[in-house]
Amino acid sequence: MSKMDTIRHFQVKPVIYYGVGAINAITEHEFKKVCIVTDEGMVKFGLLKMITDVLEEKGVNKIHVFSDVEPDPSTDIVERGLVSILHDKPDALIALGGGSAIDTAKAIIYYCNNLMHMFVDDKFITKPYFIALPTTAGTGSEVTEYAVITDKASQRKLALVSDLMMPDAAILDPKLIESLPPKATAATGMDVLTHAIESYISLNNNPFSRSYASKATELVFKSLKESYVNGHNLDAKASMQIASCMAGIAFNSAGLGINHSFAHAIGAKWHLPHGLANQVVLPYVIAYNSTDERAAYLYARLLHSIGLAPEIGKTATETLIRMIVQLSTDMDMALCLKDLGIDEGEYLESKESLVEKAMIDTCTATNPIKPTREDMLRILDSIYYGK
Ligand SMILES: NC(=O)c1ccc[n+]([C@@H]2O[C@H](COP(=O)([O-])OP(=O)(O)OC[C@H]3O[C@@H](n4cnc5c(N)ncnc54)[C@H](O)[C@@H]3O)[C@@H](O)[C@H]2O)c1
Numbered sequence: 497m498s499k500m501d502t503i504r505h506f507q508v509k510p511v512i513y514y515g516v517g518a519i520n521a522i523t524e525h526e527f528k529k530v531c532i533v534t535d536e537g538m539v540k541f542g543l544l545k546m547i548t549d550v551l552e553e554k555g556v557n558k559i560h561v562f563s564d565v566e567p568d569p570s571t572d573i574v575e576r577g578l579v580s581i582l583h584d585k586p587d588a589l590i591a592l593g594g595g596s597a598i599d600t601a602k603a604i605i606y607y608c609n610n611l612m613h614m615f616v617d618d619k620f621i622t623k624p625y626f627i628a629l630p631t632t633a634g635t636g637s638e639v640t641e642y643a644v645i646t647d648k649a650s651q652r653k654l655a656l657v658s659d660l661m662m663p664d665a666a667i668l669d670p671k672l673i674e675s676l677p678p679k680a681t682a683a684t685g686m687d688v689l690t691h692a693i694e695s696y697i698s699l700n701n702n703p704f705s706r707s708y709a710s711k712a713t714e715l716v717f718k719s720l721k722e723s724y725v726n727g728h729n730l731d732a733k734a735s736m737q738i739a740s741c742m743a744g745i746a747f748n749s750a751g752l753g754i755n756h757s758f759a760h761a762i763g764a765k766w767h768l769p770h771g772l773a774n775q776v777v778l779p780y781v782i783a784y785n786s787t788d789e790r791a792a793y794l795y796a797r798l799l800h801s802i803g804l805a806p807e808i809g810k811t812a813t814e815t816l817i818r819m820i821v822q823l824s825t826d827m828d829m830a831l832c833l834k835d836l837g838i839d840e841g842e843y844l845e846s847k848e849s850l851v852e853k854a855m856i857d858t859c860t861a862t863n864p865i866k867p868t869r870e871d872m873l874r875i876l877d878s879i880y881y882g883k
């Protein structure tokens with residue numbers, strides 16, 4: 497049966513505003529009451545004020561700020577935000593921050609809708625206009641239907657999926673990521689690269705997702721190091737924002753793989769930033785997946801699509817891994833969990849449970865190889881020891 501015998505779909509949403517000054521697009525619609533979901537960092541770095549100034553200038557004076565979001569948001573934070581929005585009933589919800597703030601806002605919308613659904617007929621439920629303003633170039637959450645929320649009790653990251661959570665507008669203003677410290681620029685940028693590479697080889701990839709993933713990969717190799725070294729280079733920052741957004745569009749359609757399954761388990765266990773957890777895993781998962789013929793072919797095709805050929809004496813996969821290791825080293829990032837300072841005894845004690853969590857992670861389903869428990873334990877050892 498030809499692939500074209502199966503009907504599939506690729507949806508492009510939301511409207512995306514980009515470029516310096518794009519934040520002014522928050523006033524494209526007339527709003528009376530606005531709720532902003534954000535974190536303390538946004539207050540500290542003056543980013544919240546940039547947004548409230550634009551709103552106030554346009555005459556929006558009913559602005560409620562919920563700034564309690566923490567990195568890797570938990571169900572408790574979402575509950576608190578939910579109470580706040582049910583009380584305020586805003587006509588617009590603005591998420592300002594990295595993936596944590598955007599995912600919190602998404603989860604608030606999700607639970608709010610589910611809650612109202614229990615008491616009110618669907619036709620009477622109105623969703624606030626949802627605008628996402630990412631302040632990291634990483635998660636691509638501004639264009640995905642996913643929200644990742646941490647369940648503190650089980651130390652697990654849970655993925656909520658619903659088109660209810662897709663923003664109506666995404667605003668990519670490079671000025672919003674200028675204050676991101678170099679370490680966070682590096683980590684979030686490697687998250688973008690992981691989204692692009694994993695979605696490119698995913699079992700659910702398609703011509704649309706592959707073209708977004710390929711362009712995102714090209715932009716990361718072109719702009720991430722410069723964005724890390726020179727935080728005020730707005731061209732490099734803008735390029736990374738577009739890469740992040742494109743990688744988000746790609747994985748929203750194609751899904752991810754076991755790189756993210758490991759990163760979710762490791763990140764939740766040792767409180768590692770999400771991008772850092774992905775970066776430390778990436779070379780080992782690529783090496784494992786390249787044992788599959790189709791995946792090895794796709795790595796070669798990805799390399800070719802960004803205008804590169806395998807280095808002399810190396811396969812495309814080896815070249816790709818070498819480029820990732822070089823980029824990580826250039827940004828002073830560790831190449832294994834041991835070098836990140838994670839205690840060996842603690843690692844050995846938790847490795848079985850980490851593999852268990854990674855095996856049941858939703859991202860594992862679209863990995864090109866269905867891994868066995870033994871495969872996963874072996875890969876995890878490589879991630880820890882770096883060999
Ligand atoms: N929904 C999705 O599709 C998706 C995809 C990947 C990851 N995630 C989730 O997103 C979260 C990670 O998001 P993240 O990597 O963007 O980081 P983050 O939102 O957790 O932010 C990390 C830190 O950086 C600070 N920060 C953010 N922007 C800043 C700026 N411009 N200037 C100064 N400081 C700034 C924040 O205040 C915070 O302290 C994780 O929970 C992860 O699981 C979601």
Ligand SMILES: [Zn+2]
Pocket residue numbers: 635687690691756770774
């Ligand atoms: Zn990610």
